[in-house]
Amino acid sequence: MPSQSKAGLAERAIETAIYGSRWLLVPFHIGLLLTVIALLAKSLQMTASTVSDVFHLSVKQVIVSSLSLIELVLIASLLLMVVFSSYEGFVSRLDGHAERKERLQWGSRVGFTILKHRLMASVAAICGVYLLERIVEGGNLQGSGIAWTAGAFVLFVTASVAMERFSRADH
Template identity: 45%
Template sequence: MERLIERLIVVSRWALVPFYLGLVLALFTLLAAFLRELHSAVTNAMTFSEHQAIVKVLSMVDLTLMAGLVVIVIFSGYENIVSRIDPGGTRDWPAWLTTVDFGGLKKKLFASMAAISAVTMLKALMKLEETVSETQLYWLVVINLVFLLGYLLMAVADWFAAKAPKG
């Protein structure tokens, strides 16, 4: 009975595959949004003010960072939980693609979230005179600081764990 339960638990990891496939579809959704932003930036480049152009570029940077975060989650999650990914002799794969463990994933996730938060805050600063209230800006700064503090605490905890005697 115990072996059956263990086998069921091990096989259950495949239930995550639809989640990863859903994230692949979400990646294409981000691509569509990026292309829409790019098209808007190119077709309206001559009419944009400096601030509008910067906000448009920041929006594209934000979408790019988010897409990178989704790719990291897809590859590292699938590789660490579901099944090993065989590059099949493909040389153009980044070296990290199939080697991100949970510690590395944790660091990449926090760094990406902090970067996305910072870009969102920059966009808000660029729109400060138009649509962003001081309260909204305050919360954007607080959220960004929370992400940065979390990343710092995680780095300190990892440093202490690495320094701790093994065994």
């Protein structure tokens, strides 16, 4: 019997360590949140620069600036989507706001499959906006650079659609 209790104690200790290791993800989440703050600072800088120089910029430059801001919004949204779903899925429930109206309705319903689809769709959208930005800019990418960007966009869209179809076939 003593060997069984030692084995049971060791098993509980290992399981406790494994279960507690989920908290090791928190610094990653904090890093992603700090990146969102950095993107916010960059978007404020870009907005201020565009607004202050609006009468000296061409329409093309204003459009490219707007597309860059859209890119930043999509990337920041993607980061927050990962933080919310990953934290709630692997670390702990976000119940500090349960009684408040700020509670996001989708937060607890985003599983791995839905997150995977949203990530792929977001990456495809970001790539599409980047491609459009490069096309509008004109000379910043050579023909082969635009072709590579367009190819990446088609690849992301195709992968996103394929993942969606395969997921529907599983259900």
